[in-house]
Amino acid sequence: MKTPPCALLAEVRAFRQNHPDVRYVDLIALDIPGHFYGKRYPVEMLEKVAAGSPLKLPQNAVLLGVQGGLFKIGDYCFNDGDPDANRRLVPGTLKPVSWESQPLGQMLITSDGTDAPIEFEPREVLARVLQRLQHKGIHPMVAFELEFYLFDKKLADGLPQFPRDPLSDDADDQPNLHIERLSRFGAVLDDMAQTARDQGIDSTVITAELGPGQFEINFSHSDDALRAADWAALFCRSTRGVALKHGYRASFMAKPYLQFPGSGMHVHISLYDGAGNNLLAAHQQQPLRHAVAGCLQLLPHCMPIFAPNHNALRRLGGTVNAATRASWGFEDRDACVRIPESDPRNLRIEHRLASADANPYLVLAAILAGLEHGLETRQEPIAPLNDDRSSGTDFPVEMLDAVRAMQHHRVVRDTLGAEFVDVYCENKRQDHLAFQQEIHAREYRWFL
The missing domain is CATH 3.10.20.70 (Glutamine synthetase, N-terminal domain)
Structure with missing residues (x-):
């Protein structure tokens, strides 16, 4: 290192x-x-x-x-x-x-x-997981995808406003996937992509997403998993700065609008051995099934990482392509763990549960810990959504429940570090208590 x-x-x-x-x-x-x-x-x-x-x-x-x-x-x-x-x-x-x-x-x-090293520093947590995998001859290939929203630079009574269409000066308040939105907001999007490249980030595809003012930018696959997480972190910083320069506000907030889709952090991961063979594709893809099973088993116990705040928990369920249970499937965007169609060389999982404002180092560490656990225990996963649309296991959707599920889980403590888990869970518990120390206008409307 x-x-x-x-x-x-x-x-x-x-x-x-x-x-x-x-x-x-x-x-x-x-x-x-x-x-x-x-x-x-x-x-x-x-x-x-x-x-x-x-x-x-x-x-x-x-x-x-x-x-x-x-x-x-x-x-x-x-x-x-x-x-x-x-x-x-x-x-x-x-x-x-x-x-x-x-x-x-x-x-x-x-x-x-x-x-x-600081045991609870996010980059150090990921570095320890990667070092352990390397000793086992496992080498991840990783790519992040990040969704975000553009808003008007000025808030209205503290609430976000739709971004102004630079051609018509009208609010971009219609949810759609139209390619024309990439042209209308081309100046700021192109600057975001170029600035990312100037930061050493290998950004690729830009997509207009379903929400009004919502976009997604993908990054190339990297065989340096730490660097892939660095890219995700740095991209959030540069994107917010470029948006302000152009008169917008960019946010990776998980659920800025209740009626529109939230923003996610999708992580693509392949696993290779020292000779460059895809470990997930061996033996008729049996290791893929084991890896998926491990991912799903640890997922309910890593929810404070995947959904790190109250707003992120709002994103789960109720809108398109947002899972409500720990599930998997082939070419299925309703699943937490999606298996994209690919040849054996590029066989991978796409983990879709994390919110866009989650910590990329910790998200990747938690996913890799799940994959590692699955490869070691060699259990079969539950049925994929392709075979059973009701397949899935519950995960906590309240912060304190999520913290309790994480803090005392033996495998999570062993794979991510007991000191980190204790510190992280207490940080989330204290954030929850601090969030409650304010009376909102809705309480007065309901109870005054």
Whole structure:
């Protein structure tokens, strides 16, 4: 995992040469709720870090709640002295930022690969899962797909407004899949795609989705699963910035409209051995069935990861292609786990349950843990939806129920790390309690 200082130093110096107007670089990492935190470094100080100087940030920055506050979680935050923890630069992620008013750069940082990784840091959780799979001779190939909505830049009494059609200046309030919407919003979408490529993200297909102002952008398959998750995280940041530059607001909120489809994070995963053979396709695809069974068994116990907030839970069921039970099927978008039609070389699963605002590192770690569990236990899955439309197992749709189902599940604790599971579940529990500490207008309408 470690990159020689000379290579990092060469990357920083090449960046300075190619972008002489950039004076500061944002060093950023994803916290537990999926928000970026970090520091803005003078670029000359970045050279010192690349050469081997220590890079330290507060360990507890990873534990921030949805609103940015700290919760008491065990001895963390208030009984540990708020210690610093080492971070390292992620090579290949130093890129220019084009959506800010001043020239900037940004670069990912992480604790994985350091002498004392933070056990509950999302990227470290995924890194541990991948390291374990590598020791077993399993090499994932991963691609993310992310849905998002465009809104008008200004909110109306705190509520989102439909984006304005740049040709007619009318509200784009009609749900449709028309290709013309890609043309009407072409300027902002093209800028999003190009900015993603400038960040090193290999983005591919752009689709107009069913909801008004809703779109999806796909990424190429990558044999570097950490980098695939990096792409998903960085894409969310750049897309929001580009939208604001064009007079829109982009959001990966899971369910912004009750009457329209929510936004999901779809993850495609193939598994290969060291010789490049697709493990899922061997023995008449029997490992595929085992992997699916493991995924479905762990799914109800990973719901706080796949649906990390109250709004994400609203997305489940009630609209098109949103599962209400843990299910699978061939070429079936109503299933949580879909098996797209493909040749044996590219046989894969598509995990469709996670919301677009979920943490991509944790989503991928949870899916891979399920696949690993299935390959080891070799159980048969329930019937696919193609054979039985009622097939499926229930999963919790209330946050506290979901947290309880996750926290004490032995396999989840063993595969994702007991310390991480305890910290994550308490973070979600505290977020739930904080969410309840406000009386909304509807309560006054109903009960006053």
